[in-house]
Amino acid sequence: MRLSNLADYAVVTMSAAARHCGGGRTSASELASETGLPVPTVQKVVSKLSAAGLLRSTRGAGGGLQLARPAAAISVADIVEAVEGxxxxxxxxxxxxxxxxxxxxxxxxxxxxNAALRGALADISLVQLARTETQETEVA
Structure with missing residues (x-):
């Protein structure tokens, strides 16, 4: 099995968004800058993730993007299904x-x-993906 580029980008984008948890909102432009993905691609991914209820978007001053639920409650399976079905x-x-x-x-x-595959992906939380290399070495 191989993920589509869009599903891969969704996982990368959500991981970056999770690193903003507790730090307020972020924007598609900021996520694009952090991930190295093109802004239009991040906007497309953000749209799908928002429609799936994984991201919440707030307009206006002080607005932006934030996770719709805690990172620990979002799995790789959730993200992949938001993009791939x-x-x-x-x-x-x-x-x-x-x-x-x-x-x-x-x-x-x-x-x-399929259930076994979904279960394996569901066991990987966004918290795990959002950890940086530094955090991983500190835990080990």
Whole structure:
């Protein structure tokens, strides 16, 4: 499995946003600067993350972006699904046409595989991703 670039950028953007927790709001421009991503890309990602309820945007003076819930309550699975939709390794699980569906003995097992993958991604919180190298060495 390989994440799309947009899902990767969403994880990177959310990690940067999480580092602002407790420090007030941030902006798409600031997140772009911190991550090295282009501003239009960050704006697109922020839009998807906001629609999924992971980021909250406030307009006006003192406005900006902030996590919609604590970083510990946001997982990699949440972020990936906000951009990609439900985690599914094969299209047949999501109802797409399959040329070998009638003879496929594996199809009934894909939901188990997908649940395991989603579970693994759900076990990684945004707090873990937001840690800097310095913080990781201090913990070790």
């Amino acid at each position: 439900p985690i599914a390794l094969t299209p047949c699980v999501t109802g797409s046409e399959c040329a070998v569906e009638e003879n496929c003995a594996v199809k009934p097992h894909w939901p188990v595989v």
